[in-house]
């Protein structure tokens with residue numbers, strides 16, 4: 341399947357009410373988000389203090405799975421755009437008293453909400469909300485399905501550092517089968533014309549993944565010298581059944597990013613990881629904190645990307 345729309349891709353006007361995944365977006369729409377994010381960099385790095393794009397808007401974060409970066413990033417992004425923000429604590433809500441997911445969300449919406457940022461362990465949960473609620477729904481990660489703003493901030497970081505996406509070779513390394521970050525990266529990168537190679541143990545790569553327009557290789561040392569970018573994905577122990585690879589030591593030997601392995605890569609290899617990182621499992625501290633790594637830049641860029649998404653979905657279109 342050739343999904344590369346990059347040849348003629350130009351930013352196209354934004355028409356969506358929700359952001360559910362990168363699979364649903366065209367190359368032009370992804371470029372629009374990236375360009376709007378670019379316009380928010382000064383705000384995200386606090387060179388500019390505040391805007392009022394979302395003045396009088398109300399954003400709720402509704403997280404049913406743990407989060408460090410994504411939730412805080414949406415919160416700060418919305419606040420710096422002038423919105424009112426509330427973080428809904430699923431663990432202490434009436435869900436514990438038997439209220440359904442939809443009823444909970446509907447009750448929150450009844451308080452006059454413009455956007456719900458939702459994370460849930462069930463794939464498709466944000467899509468379900470989009471069918472039942474009138475406000476904008478932003479998918480902040482649904483099971484192993486998609487994590488669109490993470491995919492966008494990864495792509496944004498690549499474009500800022502490498503100057504382009506089309507023609508780059510990007511390796512996605514690790515637990516491809518259980519990673520929503522992998523899927524969002526694949527949809528976005530392939531649409532923008534990158535060559536994407538997924539790499540990891542055969543048990544952690546879905547058999548039908550080539551249908552998404554990627555190459556598959558089980559040997560990191562073979563693909564590494566070809567890569568402009570490697571995105572190191574965490575082993576999603578919480579989503580796996582056991583026994584998918586022999587041991588963490590064996591995984592690290594074959595797929596861990598360490599200084600010796602990095603020496604075989606291009607000197608300007610760009611190393612990304614969505615976080616949380618497990619130091620010593622997917623990559624060593626010297627690599628995570630070294631000159632090739634843009635891990636903390638990703639976090640900073642995440643703010644600009646989420647500001648872009650919130651403004652496109654909820655800002656007044658005049």
Ligand code: ASP
Pocket residue numbers: 481487490520521573574614615616
């Ligand atoms: N934080 C990302 C996610 O929620 C990546 C990860 O957990 O490995 O999917």
